[in-house]
Amino acid sequence: MTTPEEARTAGPEALRLNRQVCFAMYSASRAATAAYRPMLEELGLTYPQYLAMLVLWEAEPRSVRELGEELGLDSGTLSPLLKRLEALGLVQRRRSAEDERRVEVFLTDAGAALRARASGIPQRLADAAGLTAAELDQLRDTLGRLANALHASH
Amino acid sequence: MTTPEEARTAGPEALRLNRQVCFAMYSASRAATAAYRPMLEELGLTYPQYLAMLVLWEAEPRSVRELGEELGLDSGTLSPLLKRLEALGLVQRRRSAEDERRVEVFLTDAGAALRARASGIPQRLADAAGLTAAELDQLRDTLGRLANALHASH
DNA sequence: CATAATTGAGTTGTGCACAACTGAATTGCC
DNA sequence: GGCAATTCAGTTGTGCACAACTCAATTATG
Numbered sequence A, B: 001m002t003t004p005e006e007a008r009t010a011g012p013e014a015l016r017l018n019r020q021v022c023f024a025m026y027s028a029s030r031a032a033t034a035a036y037r038p039m040l041e042e043l044g045l046t047y048p049q050y051l052a053m054l055v056l057w058e059a060e061p062r063s064v065r066e067l068g069e070e071l072g073l074d075s076g077t078l079s080p081l082l083k084r085l086e087a088l089g090l091v092q093r094r095r096s097a098e099d100e101r102r103v104e105v106f107l108t109d110a111g112a113a114l115r116a117r118a119s120g121i122p123q124r125l126a127d128a129a130g131l132t133a134a135e136l137d138q139l140r141d142t143l144g145r146l147a148n149a150l151h152a153s154h
Numbered sequence C: 001c002a003t004a005a006t007t008g009a010g011t012t013g014t015g016c017a018c019a020a021c022t023g024a025a026t027t028g029c030c
Numbered sequence D: 001g002g003c004a005a006t007t008c009a010g011t012t013g014t015g016c017a018c019a020a021c022t023c024a025a026t027t028a029t030g
Helices: A021-043 A047-058 A064-071 A075-087 A109-118 A121-129 A133-152 B021-043 B047-058 B064-071 B075-087 B109-118 B121-129 B133-152
Strands: A091-095 A103-107 B091-095 B103-107
Touching (some): A021 A047, A021 B121, A047 A109, A064 A103, A075 A091, A103 A109, A121 A133, A121 B021, A121 B133, B021 B047, B021 B121, B047 B103, B064 B075, B064 B103, B075 B091, B121 B133
16 A cells, blocks of 8 residues: 555656656756856856855865865865866965875965955845745755765665 | 844855855755766666656657756757767657757657666655655755745846 | 748857876875 | 875866857747
């Protein structure tokens, strides 16, 4: 016997696009990046570059590995991204003296100064989201638990 | 005066990475794609290719424009993706006779047959998600409203 | 009916993601 | 101390996303 709830993920209905939570997540994530784009364009940043700057604004210097840990990205993604941030004059990369394998990423003055110009973005995006603060909190919590479970699953 | 709720998106705390709903969405979406990857590898598909197949399994043929409408993707993304699906022998593209601008995408026999092998994937992913069916339903609903509001915002 | 505007698919160029790999530096282990 | 295993950053190659563009076909408009 199958309950109505189970029928949503089992059975032939399961392959319907509008039933798929993952597609909703994929779509909403792209919609969020698109909503950020005009705001970030003013700063000359892409969304992943903005994320890297958020980490550095919290504490710097950070090694490439530490940045990758925070963002869930590997050096294959971060190395060229950081090279572009360096070309923009926002960060500086320096081989660590204690451990020559590590590369420390420092904020330049321009990189640190950019923080002030970014400070309004979270509120502008929250306004555009059309959800209450409580809904956003709950959404972040649910997504966090989901990501953890998915990471543990393979 | 500022309420505790507003303090989450306004003020200096707002730029903290772990406060950002959009980063949670970005991370969870990549985690979902990663969870799909081993399952889709068995079918020889990437996640966006799987999404295109989901649409075609619901109804075919579909024009490139219709596929783009369903998936929120433009021809710049879909054209090469469909070319790869065609190279895999799963779809066939044919110029429409009534409107020579349109290209209709048909499933091949192999493409239609793949549906059976994909049928278990939604349930496997729902299991890996570690959320109740009710939570998944609510999540999908919230993400849908969020994506709509974000699309309307610019 | 002629032509201007729009639509549909495709191409080009940029920037992620991510797998697979390289090579140098460090750590672990005997 | 010597060497194997590991760690760290980077490169290469593939496949999205997406902007900006081209070009042909169709529709709208005077």
